[in-house]
Amino acid sequence: MKLLPRIDAEGGAEWLARTATLCLIDEARLSPKPGLVDSRGNGAHHDLTLELMERSAHSLTPTFQALAQQSWRRPADVALRQTIGRLGREGEQQMMAATGGVNTHRGAIWALGLLVSAVAMSGGNAPAQEIAATAAKLAQLPDDAAPKLFSKGLRATHRYRVPGAREEAQQGFPHIIKLALPQLQHSRQRGSNEAQARLDALMAIMTSLSDTCVLSRAGLEGLEAMRHGASAVLQAGGVASKAGQQALAELDARMLALNASPGGAADLLAATLFLDRMTTPYLAN
Ligand SMILES: CC(C)(COP(=O)(O)OP(=O)(O)OC[C@H]1O[C@@H](n2cnc3c(N)ncnc32)[C@H](O[C@H]2O[C@H](COP(=O)(O)OP(=O)(O)OP(=O)(O)O)[C@@H](O)[C@H]2O)[C@@H]1O)[C@@H](O)C(=O)NCCC(=O)NCCS
Numbered sequence: 001m002k003l004l005p006r007i008d009a010e011g012g013a014e015w016l017a018r019t020a021t022l023c024l025i026d027e028a029r030l031s032p033k034p035g036l037v038d039s040r041g042n043g044a045h046h047d048l049t050l051e052l053m054e055r056s057a058h059s060l061t062p063t064f065q066a067l068a069q070q071s072w073r074r075p076a077d078v079a080l081r082q083t084i085g086r087l088g089r090e091g092e093q094q095m096m097a098a099t100g101g102v103n104t105h106r107g108a109i110w111a112l113g114l115l116v117s118a119v120a121m122s123g124g125n126a127p128a129q130e131i132a133a134t135a136a137k138l139a140q141l142p143d144d145a146a147p148k149l150f151s152k153g154l155r156a157t158h159r160y161r162v163p164g165a166r167e168e169a170q171q172g173f174p175h176i177i178k179l180a181l182p183q184l185q186h187s188r189q190r191g192s193n194e195a196q197a198r199l200d201a202l203m204a205i206m207t208s209l210s211d212t213c214v215l216s217r218a219g220l221e222g223l224e225a226m227r228h229g230a231s232a233v234l235q236a237g238g239v240a241s242k243a244g245q246q247a248l249a250e251l252d253a254r255m256l257a258l259n260a261s262p263g264g265a266a267d268l269l270a271a272t273l274f275l276d277r278m279t280t281p282y283l284a285n
């Protein structure tokens with residue numbers, strides 16, 4: 001099935017980059033998100049604001065565009081992996097320059113960067129699962145130029161023996177394909193408005209992700225509170241229901257009390273919105 005408007009390399013790269021940035025902004029503004037920056041405020045963060053998140057998102061448009069241009073109709077091989085690794089790291093520097101050194105979107109550059117590349121590799125003509133599988137192939141390839149850093153994410157995955165951002169991509173983004181996209185569609189179909197459906201999709205991710213941001217800030221107690229609270233929202237009928245809204249408010253309070261912020265889940269929501277726009281005709285503009 002042809003899912004996107006016809007796009008060529010130049011116009012396509014620009015459109016993909018603009019869409020990726022819009023998805024970051026949509027994610028940041030979506031409210032009320034537990035522990036996260038949203039239109040209401042800074043959540044559990046002292047160094048992040050909505051204005052900073054939006055500035056960061058805009059600073060990444062040239063990175064997404066370069067990723068799409070370099071990936072256009074190319075196969076997944078080590079040469080492309082190294083190119084996107086270099087562009088991704090340059091994107092992180094752009095983000096840090098735009099935010100005065102605050103890490104707003106490192107995980108989002110990784111997930112959306114791989115997915116933007118994967119759409120461009122197909123020439124803009126693939127269903128969501130295939131895009132995610134192509135992104136996974138890229139993520140599995142070695143990038144010898146990558147510096148050997150011991151990040152917070154790596155520390156958390158080793159300490160708690162759980163998968164992190166790297167594994168999520170290498171496995172084909174299961175939290176997006178198996179949980180968030182189906183939930184988004186299900187909530188829309190049963191009459192939730194768009195914001196409610198997106199919040200439900202975030203909850204679906206949070207029911208099972210091992211979010212290394214939460215683990216770093218609040219340990220296993222924080223992770224369990226996130227998963228349990230998100231399941232409670234969906235079991236109560238989702239964010240469109242009064243009971244679901246109550247459960248979401250309780251989850252928000254619990255995340256704030258634990259100083260926990262599911263930044264990895266937020267990144268995957270932005271990536272979900274991107275794949276949704278790639279594959280939902282009425283949203284592809
Ligand atoms: C593969 C990389 C993403 C590196 O991953 P790694 O785990 O080694 O390193 P981190 O630096 O910790 O970044 C991981 C970020 O990914 C998000 N995340 C967390 N858990 C998951 C998960 N299970 N699945 C998917 N994504 C996940 C999360 O990003 C968000 O949180 C960030 C803010 O949190 P934090 O870092 O804790 O905040 P700080 O300010 O540093 O600390 P506090 O003081 O607030 O406590 C924010 O950026 C969100 O986006 C994790 O942080 C990748 O970076 C990599 O290898 N890149 C190389 C370049 C490349 O090859 N690119 C190719 C594609 S472009």
Ligand SMILES: Nc1ncnc2[nH]cnc12
Pocket residue numbers: 027028035036037038043045048053104105108261262263264266267
């Ligand atoms: N809305 C948000 N709040 C905090 N961290 C994030 N990382 C990605 N999106 C975020």
